[in-house]
Amino acid sequence: MDDNKIDALHNLGKIILKDEVIFEKFVQELTINVTEMFRDPIFYKSLREKIVGRLATYPFIKIWIAGCASGEEVYSIAILLMEEDLLNRTVIYATDINQKVLQTAREGIYHMNEMQKYTQNYIKAGGKNSFSDYYMAKYGSVLLNKSLRQNIVFSVHNLAMDKSFNEFQLILCRNVLIYFNQALQNKAINLFYDSLCPFGFLALGNKESLLFSDKKKDFDEVDRHEKIYIKKN
Protein backbone atom coordinates (compact mmCIF):
# COMPACT_ATOMS: atom_id res chain seq x y z
CA MET A 1 0.00 0.00 0.00
CA ASP A 2 3.10 2.16 -0.04
CA ASP A 3 2.30 3.05 -3.65
CA ASN A 4 -0.81 4.93 -2.60
CA LYS A 5 0.84 6.84 0.24
CA ILE A 6 -1.61 5.63 2.82
CA ASP A 7 -0.08 6.51 6.16
CA ALA A 8 -2.22 4.75 8.73
CA LEU A 9 -4.30 1.62 9.00
CA HIS A 10 -7.54 3.43 9.78
CA ASN A 11 -7.12 5.56 6.66
CA LEU A 12 -6.66 2.43 4.61
CA GLY A 13 -10.00 1.16 5.88
CA LYS A 14 -11.78 4.34 4.82
CA ILE A 15 -10.17 4.42 1.40
CA ILE A 16 -10.66 0.81 0.34
CA LEU A 17 -14.34 0.98 1.14
CA LYS A 18 -14.81 3.88 -1.26
CA ASP A 19 -12.24 3.43 -4.00
CA GLU A 20 -12.90 0.38 -6.16
CA VAL A 21 -9.52 0.49 -7.90
CA ILE A 22 -7.58 0.60 -4.65
CA PHE A 23 -9.83 -2.09 -3.21
CA GLU A 24 -9.02 -4.39 -6.12
CA LYS A 25 -5.32 -3.70 -5.69
CA PHE A 26 -5.62 -4.44 -1.99
CA VAL A 27 -7.25 -7.80 -2.73
CA GLN A 28 -4.44 -8.61 -5.15
CA GLU A 29 -1.85 -7.85 -2.48
CA LEU A 30 -3.63 -9.82 0.17
CA THR A 31 -4.69 -13.00 -1.58
CA ILE A 32 -2.46 -16.03 -1.94
CA ASN A 33 -2.36 -17.51 -5.39
CA VAL A 34 0.11 -20.36 -5.16
CA THR A 35 -1.00 -23.32 -7.23
CA GLU A 36 0.35 -25.93 -9.62
CA MET A 37 -0.92 -28.35 -12.24
CA PHE A 38 -1.92 -31.74 -10.84
CA ARG A 39 -0.90 -30.68 -7.34
CA ASP A 40 -1.28 -33.78 -5.12
CA PRO A 41 -1.28 -36.29 -8.00
CA ILE A 42 -2.88 -38.95 -5.79
CA PHE A 43 -5.95 -36.72 -5.51
CA TYR A 44 -6.35 -36.64 -9.28
CA LYS A 45 -5.90 -40.38 -9.43
CA SER A 46 -8.64 -40.83 -6.87
CA LEU A 47 -10.88 -38.43 -8.79
CA ARG A 48 -10.30 -40.45 -11.96
CA GLU A 49 -10.92 -43.80 -10.30
CA LYS A 50 -13.75 -43.00 -7.90
CA ILE A 51 -15.65 -39.98 -9.22
CA VAL A 52 -15.36 -39.79 -12.99
CA GLY A 53 -17.47 -42.91 -13.56
CA ARG A 54 -20.34 -41.40 -11.62
CA LEU A 55 -20.02 -38.04 -13.36
CA ALA A 56 -20.29 -39.89 -16.67
CA THR A 57 -23.85 -40.93 -15.78
CA TYR A 58 -25.04 -37.34 -16.15
CA PRO A 59 -25.95 -36.13 -19.64
CA PHE A 60 -24.55 -32.70 -18.85
CA ILE A 61 -21.90 -32.09 -16.20
CA LYS A 62 -21.41 -28.91 -14.22
CA ILE A 63 -18.29 -28.40 -12.10
CA TRP A 64 -17.36 -25.46 -9.88
CA ILE A 65 -13.75 -24.79 -8.99
CA ALA A 66 -13.87 -22.21 -6.19
CA GLY A 67 -10.70 -20.23 -5.54
CA CYS A 68 -9.05 -21.22 -8.81
CA ALA A 69 -6.21 -18.64 -8.61
CA SER A 70 -4.22 -18.61 -11.87
CA GLY A 71 -6.04 -21.63 -13.26
CA GLU A 72 -3.53 -24.50 -13.13
CA GLU A 73 -6.00 -26.72 -11.29
CA VAL A 74 -8.78 -25.84 -13.74
CA TYR A 75 -6.73 -26.99 -16.72
CA SER A 76 -5.65 -30.12 -14.85
CA ILE A 77 -9.31 -31.04 -14.38
CA ALA A 78 -10.02 -30.18 -18.03
CA ILE A 79 -7.20 -32.51 -19.16
CA LEU A 80 -8.50 -35.30 -16.94
CA LEU A 81 -12.04 -34.89 -18.30
CA MET A 82 -10.79 -34.79 -21.88
CA GLU A 83 -8.96 -38.08 -21.38
CA GLU A 84 -12.14 -39.58 -19.96
CA ASP A 85 -14.09 -38.25 -22.95
CA LEU A 86 -16.30 -36.04 -20.78
CA LEU A 87 -15.01 -32.54 -21.44
CA ASN A 88 -17.28 -31.89 -24.41
CA ARG A 89 -20.38 -32.26 -22.24
CA THR A 90 -18.98 -30.44 -19.20
CA VAL A 91 -18.99 -26.80 -18.19
CA ILE A 92 -16.38 -25.81 -15.63
CA TYR A 93 -17.11 -22.64 -13.66
CA ALA A 94 -13.80 -21.37 -12.30
CA THR A 95 -14.03 -18.54 -9.80
CA ASP A 96 -11.71 -16.44 -7.69
CA ILE A 97 -11.91 -13.16 -5.79
CA ASN A 98 -8.77 -11.83 -7.45
CA GLN A 99 -9.43 -10.44 -10.96
CA LYS A 100 -5.78 -10.24 -11.89
CA VAL A 101 -5.07 -13.95 -11.43
CA LEU A 102 -8.34 -14.77 -13.21
CA GLN A 103 -6.97 -12.95 -16.24
CA THR A 104 -3.85 -15.15 -16.12
CA ALA A 105 -6.13 -18.16 -15.86
CA ARG A 106 -8.12 -17.06 -18.93
CA GLU A 107 -4.98 -16.66 -21.00
CA GLY A 108 -3.69 -20.12 -20.12
CA ILE A 109 -0.05 -19.10 -20.51
CA TYR A 110 2.45 -20.40 -17.95
CA HIS A 111 6.21 -20.46 -17.41
CA MET A 112 8.14 -23.13 -19.26
CA ASN A 113 10.32 -23.92 -16.26
CA GLU A 114 7.36 -25.33 -14.32
CA MET A 115 6.59 -27.90 -16.97
CA GLN A 116 9.04 -30.54 -15.80
CA LYS A 117 7.39 -30.64 -12.38
CA TYR A 118 3.90 -30.60 -13.90
CA THR A 119 4.83 -33.45 -16.23
CA GLN A 120 5.95 -35.57 -13.28
CA ASN A 121 2.73 -34.73 -11.45
CA TYR A 122 0.70 -35.61 -14.55
CA ILE A 123 2.34 -39.03 -14.83
CA LYS A 124 1.80 -39.76 -11.13
CA ALA A 125 -1.81 -38.66 -11.46
CA GLY A 126 -2.40 -41.44 -13.98
CA GLY A 127 -2.30 -39.31 -17.14
CA LYS A 128 -3.02 -41.32 -20.27
CA ASN A 129 -1.12 -39.38 -22.91
CA SER A 130 2.04 -37.36 -23.20
CA PHE A 131 1.69 -34.14 -21.19
CA SER A 132 3.36 -32.14 -23.96
CA ASP A 133 0.35 -32.89 -26.19
CA TYR A 134 -1.59 -30.30 -24.21
CA TYR A 135 0.53 -27.22 -24.80
CA MET A 136 2.64 -25.33 -27.25
CA ALA A 137 5.99 -23.96 -26.07
CA LYS A 138 7.53 -20.71 -27.28
CA TYR A 139 9.51 -17.78 -25.85
CA GLY A 140 10.07 -19.53 -22.51
CA SER A 141 6.32 -19.94 -21.96
CA VAL A 142 3.68 -22.50 -22.75
CA LEU A 143 0.21 -21.89 -24.13
CA LEU A 144 -2.34 -24.52 -23.19
CA ASN A 145 -4.46 -25.90 -26.04
CA LYS A 146 -7.57 -23.96 -26.95
CA SER A 147 -9.59 -27.18 -26.94
CA LEU A 148 -9.09 -27.37 -23.17
CA ARG A 149 -10.49 -23.89 -22.67
CA GLN A 150 -13.67 -24.08 -24.71
CA ASN A 151 -15.96 -25.15 -21.85
CA ILE A 152 -14.51 -23.11 -19.03
CA VAL A 153 -16.20 -20.00 -17.64
CA PHE A 154 -13.89 -17.80 -15.57
CA SER A 155 -15.62 -15.37 -13.26
CA VAL A 156 -15.19 -13.32 -10.09
CA HIS A 157 -16.86 -14.83 -7.03
CA ASN A 158 -16.30 -13.98 -3.38
CA LEU A 159 -16.81 -16.98 -1.11
CA ALA A 160 -17.34 -14.72 1.89
CA MET A 161 -20.10 -12.59 0.35
CA ASP A 162 -21.59 -14.05 -2.82
CA LYS A 163 -24.39 -16.58 -3.07
CA SER A 164 -24.82 -19.84 -4.92
CA PHE A 165 -25.13 -19.34 -8.68
CA ASN A 166 -25.90 -22.78 -10.09
CA GLU A 167 -26.21 -26.46 -9.20
CA PHE A 168 -23.17 -28.68 -9.64
CA GLN A 169 -22.27 -32.37 -9.60
CA LEU A 170 -18.74 -31.63 -8.41
CA ILE A 171 -17.27 -28.72 -6.46
CA LEU A 172 -13.54 -28.39 -5.88
CA CYS A 173 -12.25 -25.95 -3.30
CA ARG A 174 -8.77 -27.07 -2.37
CA ASN A 175 -6.46 -25.23 0.02
CA VAL A 176 -8.73 -22.22 0.21
CA LEU A 177 -10.55 -22.89 3.48
CA ILE A 178 -7.29 -23.07 5.46
CA TYR A 179 -7.12 -19.30 5.10
CA PHE A 180 -10.60 -18.83 6.61
CA ASN A 181 -11.58 -18.73 10.26
CA GLN A 182 -14.04 -21.28 11.54
CA ALA A 183 -17.15 -19.16 11.02
CA LEU A 184 -16.23 -18.39 7.43
CA GLN A 185 -15.26 -22.01 6.75
CA ASN A 186 -18.69 -23.04 7.91
CA LYS A 187 -20.36 -20.44 5.73
CA ALA A 188 -18.42 -21.59 2.66
CA ILE A 189 -19.26 -25.24 3.29
CA ASN A 190 -22.95 -24.34 3.60
CA LEU A 191 -22.66 -22.49 0.31
CA PHE A 192 -21.17 -25.60 -1.30
CA TYR A 193 -23.89 -27.76 0.21
CA ASP A 194 -26.56 -25.50 -1.26
CA SER A 195 -24.81 -25.57 -4.63
CA LEU A 196 -24.50 -29.35 -4.96
CA CYS A 197 -27.10 -31.64 -6.50
CA PRO A 198 -28.13 -34.70 -4.43
CA PHE A 199 -25.15 -37.10 -4.45
CA GLY A 200 -22.92 -34.30 -5.70
CA PHE A 201 -19.21 -34.41 -4.78
CA LEU A 202 -17.16 -31.95 -2.76
CA ALA A 203 -13.35 -32.05 -2.86
CA LEU A 204 -11.28 -30.17 -0.27
CA GLY A 205 -7.52 -29.80 0.29
CA ASN A 206 -5.51 -32.52 2.00
CA LYS A 207 -5.45 -30.73 5.33
CA GLU A 208 -9.02 -29.46 5.23
CA SER A 209 -12.11 -31.25 6.47
CA LEU A 210 -15.77 -30.90 7.30
CA LEU A 211 -14.95 -31.56 10.95
CA PHE A 212 -15.81 -28.08 12.19
CA SER A 213 -18.81 -27.57 9.97
CA ASP A 214 -22.46 -27.97 10.94
CA LYS A 215 -22.96 -29.78 7.59
CA LYS A 216 -20.65 -32.61 8.67
CA LYS A 217 -23.55 -35.06 8.97
CA ASP A 218 -24.91 -34.19 5.54
CA PHE A 219 -21.90 -35.62 3.72
CA ASP A 220 -20.34 -39.08 3.49
CA GLU A 221 -16.65 -39.70 2.92
CA VAL A 222 -15.72 -41.07 -0.49
CA ASP A 223 -11.96 -40.84 -0.01
CA ARG A 224 -10.86 -40.06 3.51
CA HIS A 225 -7.25 -39.30 2.58
CA GLU A 226 -7.92 -37.14 -0.44
CA LYS A 227 -10.84 -35.39 1.29
CA ILE A 228 -13.54 -36.18 -1.25
CA TYR A 229 -17.09 -36.12 0.09
CA ILE A 230 -20.52 -36.91 -1.31
CA LYS A 231 -23.67 -35.01 -0.40
CA LYS A 232 -26.32 -37.24 1.13
CA ASN A 233 -29.76 -37.02 -0.37
Place this chain on the structure above:
Amino acid sequence: MIGTDKKYEAIVIGVSAGGLEALTVLLCDLPADFAIPIIIVQHRAKDEKNLLEEILQAKCKLTVKQADEKEQIEPGKIYFAPANYHLLIEDDHSFSLTSDTFVNYSRPSIDILFETAAEVFRSNLVGIILTGSNSDGAEGIKKIKDFGGATISQDPASADYSYMPQAAVNTNSVNQVLHLNEIKKFILSLEYYGHKI
Protein backbone atom coordinates in the same frame (compact mmCIF):
# COMPACT_ATOMS: atom_id res chain seq x y z
CA MET B 1 23.34 -22.22 31.54
CA ILE B 2 20.22 -20.69 30.08
CA GLY B 3 16.76 -21.88 30.74
CA THR B 4 17.13 -23.39 34.18
CA ASP B 5 15.56 -20.47 36.03
CA LYS B 6 12.79 -19.96 33.50
CA LYS B 7 9.65 -21.71 32.38
CA TYR B 8 8.79 -22.45 28.78
CA GLU B 9 5.57 -22.72 26.80
CA ALA B 10 6.88 -24.51 23.73
CA ILE B 11 9.95 -25.95 22.04
CA VAL B 12 10.35 -25.57 18.28
CA ILE B 13 12.81 -27.70 16.35
CA GLY B 14 14.00 -27.26 12.76
CA VAL B 15 15.76 -30.14 11.04
CA SER B 16 16.48 -31.32 7.51
CA ALA B 17 18.87 -33.93 6.10
CA GLY B 18 19.80 -36.53 8.72
CA GLY B 19 16.77 -35.64 10.77
CA LEU B 20 15.25 -39.00 11.59
CA GLU B 21 18.34 -40.21 13.43
CA ALA B 22 18.82 -36.95 15.33
CA LEU B 23 15.16 -36.77 16.33
CA THR B 24 15.21 -40.38 17.48
CA VAL B 25 18.08 -39.59 19.85
CA LEU B 26 16.44 -36.41 21.05
CA LEU B 27 12.82 -37.45 21.53
CA CYS B 28 12.64 -41.12 22.32
CA ASP B 29 13.92 -40.88 25.89
CA LEU B 30 11.56 -38.09 26.90
CA PRO B 31 9.29 -39.35 29.69
CA ALA B 32 5.55 -39.70 29.15
CA ASP B 33 4.87 -36.82 31.54
CA PHE B 34 7.08 -34.32 29.71
CA ALA B 35 4.67 -31.43 29.39
CA ILE B 36 6.20 -28.79 27.11
CA PRO B 37 4.73 -29.17 23.62
CA ILE B 38 7.37 -29.78 20.95
CA ILE B 39 6.69 -28.48 17.44
CA ILE B 40 8.92 -29.66 14.62
CA VAL B 41 9.56 -28.79 11.01
CA GLN B 42 11.39 -31.65 9.36
CA HIS B 43 11.95 -31.03 5.66
CA ARG B 44 10.25 -33.93 3.89
CA ALA B 45 9.13 -35.15 0.46
CA LYS B 46 5.98 -33.35 -0.63
CA ASP B 47 3.90 -36.48 -1.11
CA GLU B 48 4.94 -38.12 2.15
CA LYS B 49 1.91 -38.82 4.31
CA ASN B 50 2.48 -40.09 7.85
CA LEU B 51 5.56 -42.27 7.80
CA LEU B 52 7.76 -39.97 9.88
CA GLU B 53 5.15 -39.70 12.63
CA GLU B 54 4.52 -43.45 12.62
CA ILE B 55 8.21 -44.30 12.94
CA LEU B 56 8.76 -41.90 15.83
CA GLN B 57 5.50 -42.81 17.54
CA ALA B 58 6.66 -46.42 17.65
CA LYS B 59 9.74 -45.33 19.59
CA CYS B 60 8.50 -42.41 21.72
CA LYS B 61 6.50 -42.35 24.92
CA LEU B 62 4.88 -39.02 24.06
CA THR B 63 2.08 -38.65 21.50
CA VAL B 64 3.52 -37.89 18.07
CA LYS B 65 1.17 -36.39 15.50
CA GLN B 66 0.86 -34.17 12.48
CA ALA B 67 -0.38 -30.69 13.25
CA ASP B 68 -3.90 -30.13 11.95
CA GLU B 69 -5.42 -26.90 10.74
CA LYS B 70 -6.91 -24.90 13.66
CA GLU B 71 -5.83 -27.55 16.18
CA GLN B 72 -5.06 -26.23 19.67
CA ILE B 73 -1.52 -26.84 20.92
CA GLU B 74 -1.65 -29.15 23.91
CA PRO B 75 0.96 -30.05 26.51
CA GLY B 76 2.64 -33.44 26.31
CA LYS B 77 2.51 -33.72 22.52
CA ILE B 78 5.03 -33.71 19.72
CA TYR B 79 3.70 -32.06 16.54
CA PHE B 80 5.12 -32.24 13.03
CA ALA B 81 4.43 -29.90 10.14
CA PRO B 82 2.69 -31.87 7.34
CA ALA B 83 4.43 -32.32 4.01
CA ASN B 84 3.84 -29.55 1.48
CA TYR B 85 2.32 -27.04 3.95
CA HIS B 86 3.84 -24.27 6.03
CA LEU B 87 3.03 -24.50 9.73
CA LEU B 88 2.25 -21.29 11.63
CA ILE B 89 1.31 -20.56 15.24
CA GLU B 90 -1.64 -18.25 15.91
CA ASP B 91 -2.11 -15.87 18.86
CA ASP B 92 -4.66 -18.22 20.44
CA HIS B 93 -2.05 -21.05 20.48
CA SER B 94 -3.60 -22.92 17.59
CA PHE B 95 -1.98 -24.10 14.36
CA SER B 96 -2.52 -22.67 10.90
CA LEU B 97 -1.44 -24.35 7.70
CA THR B 98 -0.80 -22.50 4.47
CA SER B 99 0.19 -23.52 0.98
CA ASP B 100 2.03 -20.28 0.27
CA THR B 101 5.11 -20.25 -1.87
CA PHE B 102 8.33 -22.03 -0.87
CA VAL B 103 10.66 -20.30 1.60
CA ASN B 104 14.34 -21.31 1.39
CA TYR B 105 13.25 -23.89 -1.23
CA SER B 106 11.20 -25.48 1.52
CA ARG B 107 7.57 -26.07 2.41
CA PRO B 108 7.24 -26.53 5.36
CA SER B 109 9.81 -23.85 6.16
CA ILE B 110 11.56 -23.70 9.53
CA ASP B 111 11.81 -19.89 9.40
CA ILE B 112 8.03 -19.54 9.12
CA LEU B 113 7.34 -21.77 12.13
CA PHE B 114 10.08 -20.13 14.22
CA GLU B 115 9.07 -16.57 13.38
CA THR B 116 5.38 -17.07 14.14
CA ALA B 117 6.20 -19.05 17.31
CA ALA B 118 8.54 -16.27 18.48
CA GLU B 119 5.79 -13.68 18.13
CA VAL B 120 3.35 -15.78 20.14
CA PHE B 121 5.53 -17.35 22.87
CA ARG B 122 8.11 -14.55 23.01
CA SER B 123 10.65 -15.26 25.78
CA ASN B 124 8.95 -18.52 26.80
CA LEU B 125 10.14 -20.32 23.69
CA VAL B 126 13.09 -22.60 22.96
CA GLY B 127 14.30 -22.83 19.36
CA ILE B 128 16.59 -25.65 18.27
CA ILE B 129 18.33 -26.18 14.92
CA LEU B 130 19.62 -29.65 14.12
CA THR B 131 21.37 -31.32 11.18
CA GLY B 132 20.58 -30.20 7.63
CA SER B 133 22.02 -28.89 4.39
CA ASN B 134 20.07 -25.68 3.82
CA SER B 135 20.12 -22.35 5.64
CA ASP B 136 16.41 -22.51 6.55
CA GLY B 137 15.87 -21.66 10.22
CA ALA B 138 18.67 -19.11 10.56
CA GLU B 139 16.30 -16.14 10.26
CA GLY B 140 13.89 -17.83 12.64
CA ILE B 141 16.60 -18.34 15.25
CA LYS B 142 17.42 -14.63 15.06
CA LYS B 143 13.79 -13.75 15.66
CA ILE B 144 13.47 -16.09 18.65
CA LYS B 145 16.57 -14.50 20.15
CA ASP B 146 15.19 -11.00 19.48
CA PHE B 147 12.07 -11.87 21.45
CA GLY B 148 14.15 -13.16 24.34
CA GLY B 149 13.68 -16.90 23.78
CA ALA B 150 16.39 -19.52 24.23
CA THR B 151 18.26 -20.60 21.08
CA ILE B 152 20.27 -23.74 20.60
CA SER B 153 22.11 -25.23 17.67
CA GLN B 154 23.47 -28.71 17.31
CA ASP B 155 27.26 -28.59 17.21
CA PRO B 156 27.91 -28.41 13.42
CA ALA B 157 31.02 -30.57 13.70
CA SER B 158 29.02 -33.38 15.28
CA ALA B 159 25.95 -33.07 13.05
CA ASP B 160 25.43 -35.45 10.11
CA TYR B 161 25.00 -32.40 7.89
CA SER B 162 26.69 -29.29 9.24
CA TYR B 163 25.37 -26.60 6.89
CA MET B 164 22.11 -25.80 8.65
CA PRO B 165 23.44 -25.65 12.23
CA GLN B 166 26.43 -23.67 10.94
CA ALA B 167 24.11 -21.15 9.27
CA ALA B 168 22.27 -20.76 12.57
CA VAL B 169 25.53 -20.31 14.51
CA ASN B 170 26.71 -17.72 11.97
CA THR B 171 23.80 -15.44 12.88
CA ASN B 172 25.40 -14.91 16.31
CA SER B 173 21.95 -15.44 17.77
CA VAL B 174 22.54 -18.90 19.20
CA ASN B 175 22.83 -19.08 22.99
CA GLN B 176 24.42 -22.49 23.09
CA VAL B 177 26.05 -24.90 20.66
CA LEU B 178 25.61 -28.41 21.97
CA HIS B 179 25.95 -32.09 21.11
CA LEU B 180 22.70 -34.02 20.65
CA ASN B 181 22.97 -35.66 24.05
CA GLU B 182 23.54 -32.31 25.73
CA ILE B 183 20.49 -30.88 23.95
CA LYS B 184 18.47 -33.81 25.27
CA LYS B 185 19.69 -33.13 28.82
CA PHE B 186 18.85 -29.48 28.39
CA ILE B 187 15.31 -30.25 27.22
CA LEU B 188 14.81 -32.56 30.18
CA SER B 189 15.86 -29.79 32.56
CA LEU B 190 13.19 -27.38 31.32
CA GLU B 191 10.10 -26.52 33.27
CA TYR B 192 6.67 -26.07 31.72
CA TYR B 193 4.98 -22.72 31.94
CA GLY B 194 1.31 -23.59 32.14
CA HIS B 195 -1.00 -26.09 33.72
CA LYS B 196 0.30 -29.56 34.50
CA ILE B 197 -1.10 -32.50 32.61
